[in-house]
Amino acid sequence: MYRICKEFHFSASHQLAHLPEHHQCARLHGHNYVVAVELAAPELDANGFVRDYHDLAALKSYIDTRFDHRHLNDVLDGPSTAEALARHFFDYCAGQWPETVAVRVSETPRSWAEYRP
Template sequence: MFRITKEFHFSASHRLTTLPADHQCGRLHGHNYVVEVELSAATLNSHGFVRDYHELAPLKSYIDESFDHRHLNEVLGHDQVTAECLAKHFYDWCKDRLPETSAVRVSETPKTWAEYRP
């Protein structure tokens, strides 16, 4: 199996409203997010690629226009916008457009990652 990945970055705020008031994530706060998309294929296309990285440009546009410097609770319309939820959201968005999508990872901090992989 061949695998490729590409990273995307954005900054945004969120709040996890079901946590206790004294929990740091229960307060309004922000992160510098990293989204890593993985695409997989058993064979390469006629150009020797799983997929040309340039074909991921629509994801960059989607992130830049809809997520960067936004409040994620408003963007996604729910109270629990976790890294896990974002990974699933971006996976679904990518899978609809790029059938080779095999996983998405989201980082809120340099030491933490959440991944969605069916």
Template structure:
């Protein structure tokens, strides 16, 4: 199996208002997110790629236009915008456009990661 990954960055706020008031994530706060998209294939295309990295530019544009410097609760329309939820959201978005998508990882901090992999 061949695998490639590409990393994207954005900054945004969110609030997990369903959590108890004493939980730090119940307060409005922000993160410098990292999104890593993984694409996999048993074979390479005629150019020797799983997929040309340039084909991932629409994801960069989507993140920059819709997520960067935004309040994620408003963007996604609910109050449970966790890294796990974002990983699934970006996976679904990518898989619809790039069938080789095999996983998406999202980080809120340098020490924490969530991954969606079907």
């Protein structure tokens, strides 16, 4: 199986108000998010690609217009957790590129959530 991955970056705020008041994520805060989309195929296309990285520009545009410098509680239906974002971006990507196998979302350089069906 051949695999490729591409990262996209954005900054946004969110608040997990359902958590106890003393939990740091219950307060309004922000992250510099990294979204990594992974695509896979058993064979390469005629150009020798799983998918041309340039094709993934649509995800950058989607992130830039809908998520960058936004308050995620106003953008998402449901929780604004990294896990929920990973699923949201997976669903978007799978609808665009059937080779999509996983999406990873990092809130910090040392933590990430992944959705992989």
